[in-house]
Amino acid sequence: MQELTHFVNGKHVKGTSGRFSDVFNPATGEVQAKCPMASVGEVEAALDIAARAQVGWGAQNPQKRARVMMKYVDLLNRDMDRLAEILSREHGKTIPDAKGDITRGLEVIEYCVGAPELLKGEFTDSAGTGIDMHSMRQPLGVVAAIMPFNFPAMMPLWHVGPALACGNSVILKPSERDPSLPLALAELFIEAGLPEGVFQVINGDKEAVDTLLDHEIIQGVSFVGSTPIAQYIYARATASGKRAQCFGGAKNHMIVMPDADLDMAADALIGAGFGAAGERCMAISVAVPVGKETADNLIEKLVPRIEKLRVAPYTDGDDVDFGPVITAASKERILGLIESGVDQGATLVVDNRDFKLQGYENGFFVGPHLFDNVTPDMDIYKTEIFGPVLSTVRAESYEEALKLTMDNEYGNGTSIFTRDGDTARDFASRVNVGMVGINVPIPVPLAYHTFGGWKKSAFGDLNQHGPDSFRFYSRTKTVTTRWPSGMKEGGEFHFKAID
Numbered sequence: 181m182q183e184l185t186h187f188v189n190g191k192h193v194k195g196t197s198g199r200f201s202d203v204f205n206p207a208t209g210e211v212q213a214k215c216p217m218a219s220v221g222e223v224e225a226a227l228d229i230a231a232r233a234q235v236g237w238g239a240q241n242p243q244k245r246a247r248v249m250m251k252y253v254d255l256l257n258r259d260m261d262r263l264a265e266i267l268s269r270e271h272g273k274t275i276p277d278a279k280g281d282i283t284r285g286l287e288v289i290e291y292c293v294g295a296p297e298l299l300k301g302e303f304t305d306s307a308g309t310g311i312d313m314h315s316m317r318q319p320l321g322v323v324a325a326i327m328p329f330n331f332p333a334m335m336p337l338w339h340v341g342p343a344l345a346c347g348n349s350v351i352l353k354p355s356e357r358d359p360s361l362p363l364a365l366a367e368l369f370i371e372a373g374l375p376e377g378v379f380q381v382i383n384g385d386k387e388a389v390d391t392l393l394d395h396e397i398i399q400g401v402s403f404v405g406s407t408p409i410a411q412y413i414y415a416r417a418t419a420s421g422k423r424a425q426c427f428g429g430a431k432n433h434m435i436v437m438p439d440a441d442l443d444m445a446a447d448a449l450i451g452a453g454f455g456a457a458g459e460r461c462m463a464i465s466v467a468v469p470v471g472k473e474t475a476d477n478l479i480e481k482l483v484p485r486i487e488k489l490r491v492a493p494y495t496d497g498d499d500v501d502f503g504p505v506i507t508a509a510s511k512e513r514i515l516g517l518i519e520s521g522v523d524q525g526a527t528l529v530v531d532n533r534d535f536k537l538q539g540y541e542n543g544f545f546v547g548p549h550l551f552d553n554v555t556p557d558m559d560i561y562k563t564e565i566f567g568p569v570l571s572t573v574r575a576e577s578y579e580e581a582l583k584l585t586m587d588n589e590y591g592n593g594t595s596i597f598t599r600d601g602d603t604a605r606d607f608a609s610r611v612n613v614g615m616v617g618i619n620v621p622i623p624v625p626l627a628y629h630t631f632g633g634w635k636k637s638a639f640g641d642l643n644q645h646g647p648d649s650f651r652f653y654s655r656t657k658t659v660t661t662r663w664p665s666g667m668k669e670g671g672e673f674h675f676k677a678i679d
Contacts, residue, residue: 217383277502317346317654459624593633596616
């Protein structure tokens with residue numbers, strides 16, 4: 181069985197703690213690797229290396245750092261097939277999904293090529309008589325990125341890219357469930373010309389995380405995961421004086437108005453609700469049709485589409501719609517929530533609780549499920565299921581649908597499908613959610629805009645990628661300058677009065 185490593189000071193390093201976490205093949209349920217769990221000492225050793233390496237990297241001019249990013253883009257494109265295979269083998273998502281995962285991370289690295297422009301300061305000539313003022317953006321120092329399992333390429337690259345481009349050293353703590361792809365990403369950074377020790381990968385659990393949160397070398401912390409953990413990390417990091425941005429859970433609603441193109445809406449819900457087995461913080465998990473006729477017609481269109489979905493291992497080809505969920509515990513949790521929905525009175529329109537895949541009976545597969553007549557007091561509505569389950573909550577009016585979305589504790593993403601511009605404009609203006617789609621099911625901004633939710637979906641003032649990422653990973657220094665005026669005579673300055 182393969183024993184994975186950490187990536188420290190430019191090379192793979194075996195763990196020394198003696199503690200390991202199992203890495204499963206989600207399609208078969210078999211353990212395929214052991215992931216080392218770092219000790220406090222191992223984390224501290226990596227931090228010392230990162231601090232020393234950051235001095236030289238931070239002193240490089242932004243254009244030289246941008247050239248590393250340019251080379252890295254080339255390497256990601258070169259190795260796309262190999263990286264997608266690594267990702268799918270541990271995560272379970274299809275190869276097209278895996279390539280999409282990598283590509284969305286790559287796009288942020290492309291954005292980071294513009295670091296020289298993004299890090300420019302400001303200048304004021306003659307702020308006072310003989311006085312100039314200018315600002316500069318400087319790196320924080322050493323930062324930590326604590327990333328989730330569901331996007332093992334995209335999420336690290338969204339944080340590591342801007343952090344490195346700003347001149348920081350980065351310690352990445354990936355998910356122990358699928359750590360091989362982050363290790364491969366680290367190898368490519370060395371090939372791209374990143375100095376050793378500037379980017380390191382430390383695998384671990386709470387012991388490693390708490391060490392990063394408490395250690396004085398770490399100046400900034402980024403986290404993506406569940407809301408309870410996001411709250412914990414944000415509180416602990418900020419209590420020790422660190423800058424922090426922590427992104428949590430979601431319960432994304434899609435309102436379907438009576439005038440919507442229902443075929444378009446149904447197709448959108450299939451991709452947004454069931455793609456990547458629903459393991460996305462931007463998945464649409466709640467459909468909100470307005471009016472009985474709209475709801476009845478939408479359900480009628482969804483059922484045959486859901487029944488055609490093909491659930492299989494990624495090795496079965498590109499026509500697989502989605503694969504297994506990440507662990508046996510995830511599968512049991514999802515099935516338990518489905519049972520609670522039935523018990524609490526929701527109508528299970530598409531029921532795949534007995535789904536089994538021949539030859540993969542021990543895999544972590546969950547078939548697609550569709551609920552109707554869901555109400556806000558039910559567990560399947562209140563909980564982020566993170567699986568292939570779509571709930572339908574019927575609303576009698578637009579105002580009721582809007583209120584349902586706004587009253588939810590999460591505020592990551594939301595969408596509305598309508599042909600009416602006034603309704604769409606009103607929705608975009610009033611809804612208290614960070615990312616909004618108009619006839620777009622998953623409103624994920626492109627790399628040059630920022631990504632982030634509201635309410636309990638995000639903690640911190642700045643979002644992921646886009647301009648906010650450069651603001652988060654750098655700090656502003658403002659310099660006020662006055663030079664003495666006068667003629668130099670006999671080796672001394674003779675000063676003139678300055679107002």
